[in-house]
Amino acid sequence: MSEEEKVEEYNKYKEYASNFDDVPGYSNYMKIILSGLAMMILLVFYHSLRQRVFMDTExxxxxxxxxxxxxxxxxxxxxxxxxxxxxxxxxxxxxxxxxxxxxxxxxxxxxxxxxxxxxxxxxxxxxxxxxxxxxxxxxxxxxxxxxxxxxxxxxxxxxxxxxxxxxxxxxxxxxxxxxxxxxxxxxxxxxxxxxxxxxxxxxxxxxxxxxxxxxxxxxxxxxxxxxxxxxxxxxxxxxxxxxxx
Incomplete structure (x- = not known):
């Protein structure tokens, strides 16, 4: 795929995504999803850190x-x-x-x-x-x-x-x-x-x-x-x- 084709494909996805901006509640819905994902990442990190401390403790x-x-x-x-x-x-x-x-x-x-x-x-x-x-x-x-x-x-x-x-x-x-x-x-x-x-x-x-x-x-x-x-x-x-x- 050429550079021009890549730019054209990107603009298509961008235009497609922008269509959701007019959907009622979509923005809030995405915020909830992103917040949930962030919380999951933090929990995984916290668990990993605790496990590491647990393994390292004499x-x-x-x-x-x-x-x-x-x-x-x-x-x-x-x-x-x-x-x-x-x-x-x-x-x-x-x-x-x-x-x-x-x-x-x-x-x-x-x-x-x-x-x-x-x-x-x-x-x-x-x-x-x-x-x-x-x-x-x-x-x-x-x-x-x-x-x-x-x-x-x-x-x-x-x-x-x-x-x-x-x-x-x-x-x-x-x-x-x-x-x-x-x-x-x-x-x-x-x-x-x-x-x-x-x-x-x-x-x-x-x-x-x-x-x-x-x-x-x-x-x-x-x-x-x-x-x-x-x-x-x-x-x-x-x-x-x-x-x-």
Missing amino acids: RLQIDLLNEKRFISVERPNDYENDSKLYKVSFDLKTKEFYSLNYAVRSKKTYGQNRWTAKEIYVSWINKTITPILLNLKVSKKKILESNYVIELELELLLDKEKLENPKSGDIESYYVYFKMSKVRITYNKEFLPIKLEGYYEKNGKMSWSVLRVYSYPFKSKEEFDNEMDKAIENIQEHEAEIEGN
Whole structure:
């Protein structure tokens, strides 16, 4: 199409559009449409801005886990064999948990009498969820940009009080006794941690090994309580056997 033809076509559309100026209420109608479009654009922009801020904001990992409420954690029974995992499940809202040998429900302990319910719950939170996730702040943007796997230097994430005399299974014991220098956290599409690995000396060489496996199997308090009932029943049967002997 030549320049002259383009000008002629433009003038046709312009003349066609001008015909609507005489239609009663047309101008007001167009103003309403344009105002609505402007409002829609502003809403889309506002939503996009909020989403960006949401993705960029660093949050403590334990806060995200608290929102999820129910979490199960598996950890190795020993340093050399990370295929044998010991499972613990938590209700982070009611501060209850159960494992194969211990449980806390309604401020009552099962499987031991030395500590209060609060003491044993805090101890197991630290031991299983680990100070790494309790102290770590990370944004969803960083997780996304790292393809759901982030690698961190270890020193700033440890419980300094435990470094002097770490107990078996504590994350700090890997650092003190096995030269663990860094950790790697894998996330799911909900930005929740599903695996914690450590780079430490194992079988005479440095390698990545599983430290914790995190899962979210419970969708309700009822599901959690049903499994907890079974665990407590097993613990009580075991205690009765010991007392009987």
